[in-house]
Amino acid sequence: MDFQFTAEDQQLRQEVRNFVESEWDAQGIDSFSNSVYSYDVHHVEDDRRIHEYTKKLADRGWYTMHWPEEFGGTGAPLSRQLAYREEAAYRGSPVTTPTFFAHTLMYYGQDWQKEEILGKIASGELINFSQGFSEPNAGADLGSLQTRAVQDGDDWVITGQKIWNTGGHMADIGHYLVRTDPQAPKHRGISYFIVDMHDPGITLRPLFDALGKQRWVEVFLDGARVPSRNLVGELNRGWYAAMTNMSFERSNVEAPSYRLRDLENFLDYAREARFSDGSIILDDPIARHVLADARVLIEIGRMISYQVAWIQSKGEVPAMESAFSKLFHDEMTPNVFGALNRLLREAGIFSVGDPRAPMNGYPQVNSYLSWMNRFAGGGREIELNIIAQRGLGLPR
Numbered sequence: 001m002d003f004q005f006t007a008e009d010q011q012l013r014q015e016v017r018n019f020v021e022s023e024w025d026a027q028g029i030d031s032f033s034n035s036v037y038s039y040d041v042h043h044v045e046d047d048r049r050i051h052e053y054t055k056k057l058a059d060r061g062w063y064t065m066h067w068p069e070e071f072g073g074t075g076a077p078l079s080r081q082l083a084y085r086e087e088a089a090y091r092g093s094p095v096t097t098p099t100f101f102a103h104t105l106m107y108y109g110q111d112w113q114k115e116e117i118l119g120k121i122a123s124g125e126l127i128n129f130s131q132g133f134s135e136p137n138a139g140a141d142l143g144s145l146q147t148r149a150v151q152d153g154d155d156w157v158i159t160g161q162k163i164w165n166t167g168g169h170m171a172d173i174g175h176y177l178v179r180t181d182p183q184a185p186k187h188r189g190i191s192y193f194i195v196d197m198h199d200p201g202i203t204l205r206p207l208f209d210a211l212g213k214q215r216w217v218e219v220f221l222d223g224a225r226v227p228s229r230n231l232v233g234e235l236n237r238g239w240y241a242a243m244t245n246m247s248f249e250r251s252n253v254e255a256p257s258y259r260l261r262d263l264e265n266f267l268d269y270a271r272e273a274r275f276s277d278g279s280i281i282l283d284d285p286i287a288r289h290v291l292a293d294a295r296v297l298i299e300i301g302r303m304i305s306y307q308v309a310w311i312q313s314k315g316e317v318p319a320m321e322s323a324f325s326k327l328f329h330d331e332m333t334p335n336v337f338g339a340l341n342r343l344l345r346e347a348g349i350f351s352v353g354d355p356r357a358p359m360n361g362y363p364q365v366n367s368y369l370s371w372m373n374r375f376a377g378g379g380r381e382i383e384l385n386i387i388a389q390r391g392l393g394l395p396r
């Protein structure tokens with residue numbers, strides 16, 4: 001890695017700070033919930049709020065600052081991008097495009113897809129996508145997917161079922177992996193299509209998380225049609241485009257800044273707060289060590305994210321490094337929240353909405369909700385497989 005923060009970067013941080021303070025109202029919702037559309041984020045109302053704010057980020061040229069200039073980025077140096085992304089995350093605001101699909105289009109999209117779809121993402125017009133990869137029998141082993149697409153004239157007709165589709169009920173378009181050659185070895189018969197989520201052949205069924213919040217949908221495709229021009233990359237080579245997508249899904253640049261703010265909020269609370277025996281939380285030396293450990297974890301996460309961003313800024317795909325980053329962050333986040341919640345002792349059982357809950361119950365609810373990221377985008381063991389094979393050169 002080779003970069004350093006300049007005076008201009010520091011100035012940008014100040015601008016971002018002022019902007020977020022005047023334009024973003026988190027409405028008391030914590031950054032973890034906002035960043036993953038979690039427990040107390042109301043999908044429709046908050047989505048509208050996030051959408052409006054996103055357009056303002058886009059107008060300022062910040063939203064896709066890290067994209068290459070030809071696609072609507074600014075060509076800003078890496079240090080400038082990181083200064084923006086860290087500061088916005090630290091202030092608890094949405095930061096940048098949540099769609100890894102954009103990067104797939106940059107590498108594999110047809111010209112019209114790049115112009116039309118990337119343009120709408122860059123302007124903040126399109127923020128929700130349905131990522132149709134997982135199926136009931138194809139999660140970590142994604143290559144086993146069974147949803148079929150059969151050519152019919154200039155269209156492809158899709159039949160099958162997708163699951164764990166985050167925010168699919170809010171999306172107008174989806175990007176889907178389907179089997180187009182059932183005779184080929186499993187990874188070679190898969191194609192990648194852009195799908196119109198309002199197609200009459202598509203039916204959605206809601207899926208709820210452990211706290212009763214709808215996060216996902218199941219997607220049933222029964223004769224859904226997509227035109228051939230919606231193919232991303234080459235026919236039967238969709239697996240490789242999807243893996244580009246996944247390596248961007250695994251980079252986690254904002255997570256350490258969000259967690260640093262969570263830790264600092266906790267420190268503010270714990271300076272005054274007392275255990276039920278009347279003692280102050282921070283007077284406990286073990287509590288201070290736990291908090292210091294959390295700070296170290298966050299800093300390691302930051303360095304790992306910098307490395308991924310550095311590789312991406314050179315136009316390379318950080319396959320092994322982003323697996324490394326995802327593996328680390330997926331454990332760092334619940335470990336930090338878990339440590340904070342344990343420090344609350346018995347008060348840590350009260351959850352969001354309970355007036356007795358410290359810090360509105362966020363340490364509690366996030367300490368177990370954040371484990372779900374460990375499964376999103378392929379499980380922990382899949383990341384370990386990638387590191388073993390691509391990083392250590394070990395056999396499959």
Ligand SMILES: Cc1cc2nc3c(=O)[nH]c(=O)nc-3n(C[C@H](O)[C@H](O)[C@H](O)COP(=O)(O)OP(=O)(O)OC[C@H]3O[C@@H](n4cnc5c(N)ncnc54)[C@H](O)[C@@H]3O)c2cc1C
Nearest residue numbers: 131133134139140164165166372375376377378379380381
């Ligand atoms: C919050 C969240 C959001 C998601 N959003 C989306 C989305 O928008 N679109 C989408 O398509 N999918 C989405 N998913 C689904 C996600 O991609 C899958 O959950 C993931 O791929 C794991 O698949 P699975 O749940 O079927 O678990 P399984 O594949 O059944 O795996 C279960 C466990 O076994 C382990 N395991 C599996 N295979 C191996 C192996 N070969 N060696 C060792 N261990 C193994 C896994 O690591 C895991 O711990 C989301 C999931 C979550 C949790």
